[in-house]
Each structure stands twice: as structure tokens, then as C-alpha cells.
Amino acid sequence: MLMPILQIHSEDMPAYAIVCGDPARAEKISRKLEQARELAFSREYRTFVGLYEGVEMAVVSHGVGSPGAAVCFEELIRAGVTTLIRVGTAGSYTADYPAGSLIVSTAAVRSDGLTRQLVPDGFPAVADIGVTQALIEAAQEKGNADAATAAGKVGVGITVTLDAFFTGVEEIPHRKYKQAGALAAEMEIAALYIVSTLRGARAGAIVAIDGFADSDLAAEYDPHTDAVAHAVEHEMNAALRALAALARQDQA
Numbered sequence: 001m002l003m004p005i006l007q008i009h010s011e012d013m014p015a016y017a018i019v020c021g022d023p024a025r026a027e028k029i030s031r032k033l034e035q036a037r038e039l040a041f042s043r044e045y046r047t048f049v050g051l052y053e054g055v056e057m058a059v060v061s062h063g064v065g066s067p068g069a070a071v072c073f074e075e076l077i078r079a080g081v082t083t084l085i086r087v088g089t090a091g092s093y094t095a096d097y098p099a100g101s102l103i104v105s106t107a108a109v110r111s112d113g114l115t116r117q118l119v120p121d122g123f124p125a126v127a128d129i130g131v132t133q134a135l136i137e138a139a140q141e142k143g144n145a146d147a148a149t150a151a152g153k154v155g156v157g158i159t160v161t162l163d164a165f166f167t168g169v170e171e172i173p174h175r176k177y178k179q180a181g182a183l184a185a186e187m188e189i190a191a192l193y194i195v196s197t198l199r200g201a202r203a204g205a206i207v208a209i210d211g212f213a214d215s216d217l218a219a220e221y222d223p224h225t226d227a228v229a230h231a232v233e234h235e236m237n238a239a240l241r242a243l244a245a246l247a248r249q250d251q252a
């Protein structure tokens, strides 16, 4: 069956998928696969399939923001994907995790508009515990430490999903979420967790910190530093290994 927006056929789709915002990052991840082939590049959605440690998996870009990303997650699950890992970037809320750190997201604050149209207020956006555990283990693995971050840090905790990236005249509620203990902010994880929960798939997410979310992004945001590039490299490898480990567990 052809998925109308991603332009992929369900017959070509494996059960395991890595998703990320940037089509260029999807292509970068696909270069780590054996027998990689591109299935489609439709709108912001670029889809590759290939093998990692012998496990068939897809790598798909979902663009920026929850509404577009939710379309991607829905169609992937309709096409037969049952396990999804988001490999993203995020702004930190704490000096404990500066640019170059990684955060594994256990749950996401639903500070977005999309999920309000899917589930009632108060319904939690939570990661799958098995996917989260696999991500933590892969990110902390010693063998992966050579690509590790400036601070070498891997945090585990709550992230915030927002719609706004740049500030308007309203205050983005960073301060409250930070005081409440959230670690970082990004723009799609809540959508991933809610769509996955609704459709019976399992999902997790890891993000590379590229600055501080509550600083003046317009003046200071620079996601193109070496520290961020190293962290992104580290999280891509961690996500691939986590997904392969989960597939092996499923087969056992």
C-alpha cells in the first residue's frame, strides 16, 4: 500500500525506524547502513532503508514541528513500523548539560498544539521503557565514548515539546518548565510519544544539546559547532545500536 504523503510502500518498510528532523541527517545516518537505498524524498520526508548489524531498519526525516512530524509517524506506523527512535537536537535548561551533551527523553511536556487535537489535557506523553533503556545503555556504552561529547554527559529525564522556536510578544514558558525539572526543549517528541501510544507502537528519543533553550536564540543559536557535531554523531550511533539490540531481543 502506498502512503500518500511520505510516498513509500508498506511492502518496503521494516518494523524498526530512526526518525530525525533534518533530511540531511537522515542521509548521514543512512550512510551507516549496509545496502542502503533511498525509497522516497517527498516534501520534508526522506526515507531510506538498509541493514545495521544485520537488522533491517528505516531512517526517515520528519521536518520541523509537531503537525508535520505527526503525519510522518502516522504513515510509518500504518506502513508497518512498530519501533521508532527520534534522533534530534534540543536546547538545554541546565548548565549541567551544556552544548555537546546528550539527553534521553523519558517523557515530554505537551506544550504543543498538535497533541491537544489528539488526546485530552493531562494525558501523558511517555517513552516506551524498553526503548528508553536500550538508548541509555547504547549512549553510555564505553565503546561509543570516543565520539562522546565535550562534557561527555548523557542525561536522562523529561523534555519539553514546544511549537514556537523564536519568541514573539508572548513569553515561551521555559522558566516554569526549567523550575519544574525539565532538562531540555525541542519540537516533536510529544507528538512521537502520543501518536505511538495511540497506534500501539513503541517509541523513544535521544537529543543532542545545541545551546540553552531560554537564551536569546536569535542572537546566540549556533547548532553548527564541533561539540554539537560530535554529540549528533554519538547519538546517531547510539540510536542505531539501540534499535539493533531491540530487534535482537524481539527475535529471542
Ligand SMILES: O=P(O)(O)O[C@H]1O[C@H](CO)[C@@H](O)[C@H]1O
Residues within 6 Å of the ligand: 020, 021, 022, 063, 064, 065, 087, 088, 089, 090, 165, 186, 187, 188
Ligand atoms: O534536530 P531536529 O531533529 O530537527 O530537532 C530540533 O531542531 C529543530 C529546530 O531547529 C526542531 O525540529 C527541533 O525539534
Ligand SMILES: O=c1cc[nH]c(=O)[nH]1
Residues within 6 Å of the ligand: 089, 090, 091, 092, 165, 185, 186, 187, 210, 211, 212, 213, 217
Ligand atoms: O527546538 C529546539 C531545538 C534545538 N535547540 C533549541 O533550543 N530548540
